[in-house]
Amino acid sequence: MSASKSNGSSDKAPALEQQEERCEGEIGGDNSMTRLRKDPNLDHRSDCYEDVKSDYHPALFSALERFLPSQLLDAPRDVKLQYLNKVVSRYVPRGDRNRVQCQREYKERIFNDYQSFIDAVKENTEESFKRILSEPSPGVYTFDMFQQGFCELLINEVENFERWVDATKLTVVRPNTMNKYGVVLDDLGFENMLDQLMINFIKPLASVLFPDVGGSTLDTHHGFVVEYSKDRDRDLGFHVDDSEVTLNVCLGKIFTGGDLFFRGVRCDTHVNVDAHTEEFFEYTHVPGQAVLHAGRHRHGANEILSGHRMNLILWCRSAVFRELKKHQHDFYSWCGECLNQKKERRQQLIDARYQEFFHT
Numbered sequence: 001m002s003a004s005k006s007n008g009s010s011d012k013a014p015a016l017e018q019q020e021e022r023c024e025g026e027i028g029g030d031n032s033m034t035r036l037r038k039d040p041n042l043d044h045r046s047d048c049y050e051d052v053k054s055d056y057h058p059a060l061f062s063a064l065e066r067f068l069p070s071q072l073l074d075a076p077r078d079v080k081l082q083y084l085n086k087v088v089s090r091y092v093p094r095g096d097r098n099r100v101q102c103q104r105e106y107k108e109r110i111f112n113d114y115q116s117f118i119d120a121v122k123e124n125t126e127e128s129f130k131r132i133l134s135e136p137s138p139g140v141y142t143f144d145m146f147q148q149g150f151c152e153l154l155i156n157e158v159e160n161f162e163r164w165v166d167a168t169k170l171t172v173v174r175p176n177t178m179n180k181y182g183v184v185l186d187d188l189g190f191e192n193m194l195d196q197l198m199i200n201f202i203k204p205l206a207s208v209l210f211p212d213v214g215g216s217t218l219d220t221h222h223g224f225v226v227e228y229s230k231d232r233d234r235d236l237g238f239h240v241d242d243s244e245v246t247l248n249v250c251l252g253k254i255f256t257g258g259d260l261f262f263r264g265v266r267c268d269t270h271v272n273v274d275a276h277t278e279e280f281f282e283y284t285h286v287p288g289q290a291v292l293h294a295g296r297h298r299h300g301a302n303e304i305l306s307g308h309r310m311n312l313i314l315w316c317r318s319a320v321f322r323e324l325k326k327h328q329h330d331f332y333s334w335c336g337e338c339l340n341q342k343k344e345r346r347q348q349l350i351d352a353r354y355q356e357f358f359h360t
């Protein structure tokens with residue numbers, strides 16, 4: 001970086017208090033009071049700034065420190081840092097400065113709002129997750145996930161994409177074999193974001209809540225948005241997902257009907273076996289709220305009665321689980337019917353022993 005233009009007195013910096021006043025709120029104005037030396041002091045050993053939280057790389061401050069006015073070379077580190085920050089910020093365009101500032105404030109707000117969620121993920125225990133989740137039916141977890149503003153932004157993005165598809169008459173890949181409307185988010189540039197979401201937040205939850213169906217080894221995803229209304233998809237038939245764990249978040253908009261219904265978890269062999277009464281569960285979507293369930297948890301969506309509903313779906317998959325499954329024959333740890341049959345076999349065994357005992 002070039003030092004400021006020398007006016008012949010560049011290393012005679014006035015006291016810092018004065019410089020702050022001159023620079024405050026007017027970084028692009030008269031900055032003659034905060035300027036660096038033309039030539040570095042090669043004998044000076046710079047401080048380390050590795051621990052400083054800044055939008056600039058710490059090495060930049062260490063490198064620039066040698067260009068400080070000589071009176072400041074031995075000043076406390078925070079004084080030097082303040083001075084250097086003022087100099088460096090002059091080289092960032094005003095628009096970028098605003099953007100960086102907005103991003104910082106946004107990050108802080110997010111971390112404050114989601115502190116309880118982040119704490120629970122860090123703690124990583126069933127108890128900590130149960131503080132932030134509800135389990136209205138066995139194996140179906142719900143929690144608040146997106147704020148209204150984010151839902152609106154994502155809906156806008158999807159609608160822009162749909163308008164572009166209409167205008168160009170292009171054929172696009174739809175989310176899956178059952179949804180004829182909606183978009184694959186991975187194709188819109190969301191792949192990395194959704195991968196981070198899965199690895200950093202869904203996988204820790206799934207490791208604890210769905211350990212028997214590959215929750216701790218999730219490694220790939222398929223992310224998409226589905227749309228329901230009278231002139232789009234109207235309902236969704238009874239099915240299982242091509243996932244180990246599914247995250248389903250309602251984005252809005254305004255609608256009635258379209259409840260999600262669940263009918264128990266089943267392996268491939270028992271996928272068409274009737275549900276038991278205790279496996280019946282219906283869930284009414286709430287914008288911003290997420291549902292997390294095993295992909296093999298059979299479900300469907302009732303017909304939408306009015307309005308327009310959009311949901312973000314993230315199918316989380318585990319290659320390890322799929323490979324292991326090929327070598328197993330029963331799945332009583334998670335399939336309701338395998339468990340039922342195991343219980344029946346045990347009961348038959350007990351009955352047989354009982355008969356044996358009393359008839360001999």
Ligand SMILES: [Fe+2]
Nearest residue numbers: 239240241299
């Ligand atoms: Fe599904």
Ligand SMILES: [Zn+2]
Nearest residue numbers: 267270335338
């Ligand atoms: Zn089974």
